[in-house]
Amino acid sequence: MTESADSKPSSRERILVAAATMVSENPTARLSVRAVAARAGVSTGSLRHHFPTQRALQDAVLAGIYGLAFPSDPIHDTDTPARDRLVGCLRQIIAPVGTGQQAREALGTTYRMLIAAEPTEDTRQAYLAIERQMQHRVEHWLSVLADEGSLPEGDNAQRAKFLLTVINGLTLERALPGSESALISENATLFAAVDSVLSG
Structure with missing residues (x-):
């Protein structure tokens, strides 16, 4: 046949x-x-x-890759409060980094490729494409919340940039030794960042 x-x-x-x-x-x-x-x-x-x-x-x-990585997007689950949905979405970004040794290896790779030496044009373009796709993804989540009235009017591009900066910091913290559980501290930070965005 x-x-x-x-x-x-x-x-x-x-x-x-x-x-x-x-x-x-x-x-x-x-x-x-x-x-x-x-x-x-x-x-x-x-x-x-x-x-x-x-x-x-x-x-x-990259849209296809992220679609496969995040098949069920919690932003559309209106039975859950907007605050919890947005935190859940942000956790999807940081989860693949892992913790401990896995996070240190990921950070080490990023350092070698993008920081230790001057990035090549290919490396720079690849990074910018990933950054652009992440920005679009977070802006989409924010637009969903704005459309349903859970987010006041404002600059979603700037809000997304702020949230991604918080994610970058949390990614770094996952690789560093700390005095408390990185995940407990991370949870509090994510909720504080989301509360800041949702309050206007």
Whole structure:
């Protein structure tokens, strides 16, 4: 029995799978048009048809990765208070970092790639793409809360930047030795940050 044409992945799907695979193999991969097209088995023209710019391709790949990483988004669970939902969403960002040795290894990798030496243009672009996608994700959560009336009017881009700065600090704390449980301290910090945002 032969596979029908409908069951074969489209060229757009093949491009996204190829690009996501390249990112998983090397998180700093630049995703050049030629390399991704070759990996996907499509022409560069086909890739440009679906993704006119490199940024469009990077954003689509990262959106797919985050969609797989966070399949059930708690922001839509209106049976839970807005405060708890937003904290739950922020925990999704920090959870993959782990704690203790796992967090130290993650921080060490980040330090070597982005801080110890001058980042390459490829490294810089990869980091900016991830940062942009995280910003979009947090802004989305805030817009959901604003639409339902749980968040006063304001600059959601600035609020998202603030919350991501808190997350960056908590990520660092997870890797450092502390006098108390990092998770207990982290919980209090997340609620304080969310309360600050929700109060206007």
